[in-house]
Structure formats: C-alpha cells, structure tokens
Amino acid sequence: MLIRFTLPLALALTALAQDDLPDGAGKEAFLQVCGSCHDAGVVAGHRQTRDEWVNTVQQMITRGAEGTEEQFNSTLTYLVKNFGPKAAAVNINQASAADLQSGLGLSEKEAAAIVKHRSEKGAFKALEDLKKVPNLDYKKIEAQKDRITF
Numbered sequence: 001m002l003i004r005f006t007l008p009l010a011l012a013l014t015a016l017a018q019d020d021l022p023d024g025a026g027k028e029a030f031l032q033v034c035g036s037c038h039d040a041g042v043v044a045g046h047r048q049t050r051d052e053w054v055n056t057v058q059q060m061i062t063r064g065a066e067g068t069e070e071q072f073n074s075t076l077t078y079l080v081k082n083f084g085p086k087a088a089a090v091n092i093n094q095a096s097a098a099d100l101q102s103g104l105g106l107s108e109k110e111a112a113a114i115v116k117h118r119s120e121k122g123a124f125k126a127l128e129d130l131k132k133v134p135n136l137d138y139k140k141i142e143a144q145k146d147r148i149t150f
Contacts, residue, residue: 022105026078033067033075034060047085089149092130093123104144110136124150 021027021043034043048056057076067075082105090103092114100111113135124130127148130141141148 022082022102023107024078024082026074026076026081029067029071029074030078033065033071043079043083047083048079049085050080053079053083089147090144091149093118093150104140104147106136106140110140126150 021030046056053076057072057079061072088103090099092100095103097108097111097115100106100114101108104111106114113133114130117133118124121132127141127145130136131138
C-alpha cells in the first residue's frame with residue numbers, strides 16, 4: 001500500500017544531509033520518505049516523545065507524503081530512537097569512542113579521532129576546540145551541541 005503525505009515542517013527546510021544523521025535501522029527509510037524536505041539539523045532539533053513523533057508522522061500521512069507502511073514504521077522507530085527527548089548528554093572529555101559514536105551519531109573513525117586528539121592534546125574546553133580534530137565532520141558536532149558536555 002502506498003501512502004502519500006507532505007511534511008509539516010517543509011517551510012524553509014533544505015535537502016537532508018545524509019551524513020549528519022546517526023546510522024542505524026530506519027535511516028534509509030527516513031531518508032526516502034522525509035529526506036527531500038527535512039534538513040538533519042531541523043530534525044535533530046525536534047526532540048519529541050514517541051507519542052509526539054506518532055502524531056507528526058500521522059500529520060504527514062494526512063498531508064500526502066509517499067511511503068509504504070513499512071517505511072513509515074521504520075521511520076518512526078528511527079525518529080524515536082535517535083531524536084527522542086531523553087537523549088543523554090555525552091561528556092566529550094570522558095566518553096569512550098563507542099559512546100561518542102552511539103551517543104552523537106559519529107562514525108567509528110570520527111569517534112576514534114576525538115579520543116586520540118583528547119589523549120594527545122588534553123581535554124576540550126569548548127565546542128570550537130573540536131574543530132581542531134582531524135577527520136571529524138564538525139557539522140555533526142554542531143548538530144549535537146546541546147547534548148555535549150565538558
């Protein structure tokens with residue numbers, strides 16, 4: 001069954017930057033059904049409960065976005081897991097590479113680069129210090145800045 005909907009946040013949104021999103025189950029479905037209208041930073045900024053995401057997806061469906069029931073279910077699961085209201089803060093100076101990767105949606109290479117830089121140069125004092133980390137996409141850090149502690 002094909003469902004059509006338009007996205008409620010489509011005003012002033014740009015194409016979704018695929019690399020700015022955390023990897024995981026449902027990412028591909030999310031990109032297919034939401035990616036043409038939603039920017040990753042906007043999505044990350046809308047931390048919602050499961051019920052709120054269900055409501056948002058239902059609104060999109062009634063407005064005509066395209067996707068299968070399976071794609072919508074995968075998208076909902078992805079949104080709830082990665083953009084829920086209770087995402088824990090990540091201490092950039094204490095987190096392991098695995099915690100940086102899962103907690104901030106970084107690649108394995110990026111998380112390892114943060115740990116290496118921190119070990120060699122000392123603790124980060126401000127978000128801008130992370131610009132000095134080689135092989136780190138700083139846009140990902142900016143998108144998660146509200147979850148980063150020092």
